[in-house]
Amino acid sequence: MIKVASYNMRKGIGADRRRNPERILDVLAEIDADIIALQEADRRFGARAGVLPLRLLEDHSDWKPVGFRMRPDSMGWHGNAILIRKSASVVDCCPIHLPALEPRGAVMADVDAAGLAMRIVGMHLDLSGLWRRRQAAAVMAHVAARADTRPTVMMGDLNDWTAASGCLRDFGRDYRFAETGPSFHARRPIGRLDRIMVSQDLRIVDCGVHASAAARKASDHLPVWATIAPR
Numbered sequence: 001m002i003k004v005a006s007y008n009m010r011k012g013i014g015a016d017r018r019r020n021p022e023r024i025l026d027v028l029a030e031i032d033a034d035i036i037a038l039q040e041a042d043r044r045f046g047a048r049a050g051v052l053p054l055r056l057l058e059d060h061s062d063w064k065p066v067g068f069r070m071r072p073d074s075m076g077w078h079g080n081a082i083l084i085r086k087s088a089s090v091v092d093c094c095p096i097h098l099p100a101l102e103p104r105g106a107v108m109a110d111v112d113a114a115g116l117a118m119r120i121v122g123m124h125l126d127l128s129g130l131w132r133r134r135q136a137a138a139v140m141a142h143v144a145a146r147a148d149t150r151p152t153v154m155m156g157d158l159n160d161w162t163a164a165s166g167c168l169r170d171f172g173r174d175y176r177f178a179e180t181g182p183s184f185h186a187r188r189p190i191g192r193l194d195r196i197m198v199s200q201d202l203r204i205v206d207c208g209v210h211a212s213a214a215a216r217k218a219s220d221h222l223p224v225w226a227t228i229a230p231r
Contacts (some may be wrong), residue, residue, distance in 0.1 A: 004034065008184075009039070011041075141172065151199055152198070153228065154171070212229050
């Protein structure tokens with residue numbers, strides 16, 4: 001089995017409106033997932049530097065970022081990043097360019113972790129329902145076009161409230177959702193904006209929302225997690 005998680009970390013800005021990368025790392029340590037998809041992991045302007053300093057990850061965590069090398073100081077692509085255990089290996093990785101009115105993107109990595117060969121996709125989709133559906137189609141087309149197939153986990157902030165329509169229905173044709181529960185707003189979660197989906201060759205053993213006291217302060221989203229295993 002392997003544990004995955006998705007977290008919109010809001011650029012490290014917590015409920016007190018202060019940027020605190022150490023607080024984000026504390027929340028990740030509480031979850032202790034093998035693979036983590038982050039959203040809003042880079043600053044929005046300027047060099048778009050990563051919010052979590054690489055030295056902080058190296059010295060005080062068990063994770064390393066997947067290196068997409070899109071910008072010298074960024075951890076990911078349009079704020080999307082993937083962390084994996086230091087013991088895991090990256091076979092391949094790439095950004096996924098999405099159709100959008102405002103800057104949006106996704107990232108994909110083929111990872112060997114905890115004895116499993118996985119394909120991981122992290123994303124942060126648009127606020128517009130029409131563009132979300134176009135972006136979901138682009139993500140699924142990108143994965144389907146790969147020459148090889150791997151058990152696939154898709155995670156991220158999908159910005160969609162209704163499971164029966166829109167991009168969630170589109171994803172649901174080929175992927176199964178982990179029933180993690182509401183994750184937004186962190187102080188009083190009512191929206192299931194953050195999602196974890198798996199391909200049909202994976203099963204969801206357990207899942208949930210990480211609602212610790214630290215997580216309620218660190219961002220406006222709560223992290224979601226799932227334990228998965230091959231079928």
